[in-house]
Amino acid sequence: MPPYDPERHGPKRIVGDGFHAQVGALVRQIPPGAVTTYGDVGAALGRANVARLVGYAMAALPASTDVPWWRVVAAGGRITQRPAAAARQAQLLADDDVEVRDGRVQEFSRRRHPFPQTPNR
């Protein structure tokens, strides 16, 4: 069997109020000029060690999404994606007046979005 091909079958859909949907709802709250990390989103949901899953949730977003996925970066403000996608993310961040240089969000700690931390479940 050939692997799943979004070019042919379209993007995965995110349905209901599962983990991916909760991630999308949180990321939607990030205003222009702010950024967050995969780990922070998981922590804001009261769940440590799910950074990877947050990354998966971003990867599953349809192209038409209203979720500002480019405001989610890796720990320390690093951009970790395929080079082509990272370039697109850097451009979108630049549109937010966020500077990315050498795969790094500049002044990362100052731009990090303060999510209200939900208690660990």
Place this chain on the structure above:
DNA sequence: CGGCTGACGACCT
């Protein structure tokens, strides 16, 4: 139902 895939991060050697 089972196997595969995919934008991470803390911790360890």
Place this chain on the structure above:
DNA sequence: GAGGTCGCCAGCC
């Protein structure tokens, strides 16, 4: 700094 382990969601075939 470079590698490996482990945690654990959700869609598709």
